[in-house]
Amino acid sequence: MSRAPLLPAVKAETTLGVLGGGQLGRMFVHAAQQMGYFTAVLDPDPSSPAGRVSHHHIQTDYLDPQGLAELARLCVAVTTEFENVPAQALAQLAATRPVAPAASAVAIAQDRAREKAHFVACGVPCAPYAVIDTAEQLAAVDEALLPGILKTARLGYDGKGQVRVKTREELNAAWAGLKQVPCVLEKMLPLASECSVIVARGADGAMVNFPVQRNLHREGILAVTEVYEGNLPAAVAEQAVAAAKSVATGLGYVGVLCVEFFVLTDGSLVVNEIAPRPHNSGHYTLDGCDLSQFDLQVRAMVGLPLVQPRLHSPSILLNLLGDLWFAPGSDEAVTPPWDQVLALPGTHLHLYGKLEAKRARKMGHLNITGATPEAVRAVALQAAALLGLEPF
Incomplete structure (x- = not known):
């Protein structure tokens, strides 16, 4: 059901809330503030990346009744930045405020058994x-x-x-x-590659999608995302987009949803899992598209128009883990050579404001954009070499 858009006010603040204060919340806050909204973050960490840049930081547990009441008092609408926020917190907020995504959709994403059953019900193949x-x-x-x-x-x-x-x-x-x-x-299936699709769906059922993202994981953590025309066979890309939209429609979803897939060696596609929020593989949209996934997250939650985003530049994302701050065998953190990396054309550095580097911790990402996929890949490999990352 559609609703009147919750537009930013001029004389009185219009505040949007987010449960979770990590990097996804931080980038949501930046997008909302750019559009004129005030923001409120509920997160127990006093130094959370999103809380430190928001107008309001409610420092309580996600199920704290007073914290949730304060978030509802401040905000005209609420979203979440990670799937493991208690679904009951979203349900409580939804009693008085628009919440996107809904608790019911988040609850399915939190339970792999329910998630698999949903895929089957939507007619989307899974392992x-x-x-x-x-x-x-x-x-x-x-x-x-x-x-x-x-x-x-x-x-x-x-x-x-x-x-x-x-x-x-x-x-x-x-x-x-x-x-x-x-x-x-x-x-276990014979995998050729991995990919993901990010869609944004409004309360009125309108839905748009970003291009299919080809992903490389290392030790279970996203390492590289490549997005350009022809990064996957056209038939596979079309099937992935259709499947992602089917999953979102079946959930009655409102907000930004990422659907991850495996491409098998025989060329077929199976869905892996969903993330009811913006996704690491979509961070390239900050620099490679005319609208980012966070812009669409804001638009979906307040009822503003969802327009089809455009990839204006071939893009590669390199995930930056805390390991980059440590030389082999050393526990002393040293700043990576950002000056050398940023001397390369088309590089865009995004650090998340985390106060301490830790191995396997997501500290930021590097987006590389350029005129052609070949040029972008060449620069990305140069950047990876400077940072000590494995080639791809």
Whole structure:
């Protein structure tokens, strides 16, 4: 159902809220402020990246009744920056304020079993799987699902809560190692590449999408995203966009949604998972598109028009983890050679304002844009070499 747009006010502040104060919240805050909105962040961390740049920082737990009441008092609409915010917090806020995405959609994204069932209901292919909640279900697992990946049904991200298993013995041991929490076993499939699609959907059902993003992960964490015409076969790209829109429509989704896919060696496509928020693989949109994923996040939550974003430059994103600050064998943090990196044409550095570098921690990203995919790739490889990143 459509609603009147919640436009920024001139004489009285119009405030938008976000649950979560990480880098996604920070970039949302910047986009909202650029459009004239005031912002409020609810996050327990006193030095959260988003909280430090917002007009208001409510420093409470996500389920704190007083904190949620204060966020509702301040804001005309609320969103979230990460999928593991308690869905009940979103539900409480939705009693008095527009919330996008809805608690029901976030709850599905928080549970791999429900997520898989949603894919099936939408007619979107996913890897063969089995839900394991009990010892009986574990014993009944079909041997055809092995080798596979055992994933915790909840609270898994960036490769956490996942164990590769080849035999039934390894499966039994892995489930025990995961404390016998509810899990999903997915059959391992022969992968050629990975990709993702980001869509934005309004309360009126209007929907737009960014180009398909080809992704490279290392140790379960996104390392490189490449976006340009022809980065994937046209048929695969079209199928991915159609599948992502089907998933969003089936959820009755409002906001920005990322759908991640595996491209198999036979050229077929299977969906992996969804993220009910802007996504790491979409950060290139800040410099490569005429609208960023955060611009569309703001527009969707306040009911402003969603127009089809345009990729104006071939783009490559390099994720910058805290490892870059440490020489091999050293625990002393040293600033990477940003001056040398920024001397390269088409480089755009985004650091997230985190006060301490830690290994495997996302500290920022580097976007590279240029006139041709070949030129962008050449510069990206130069930047990777300067930073000590593996070539790709």
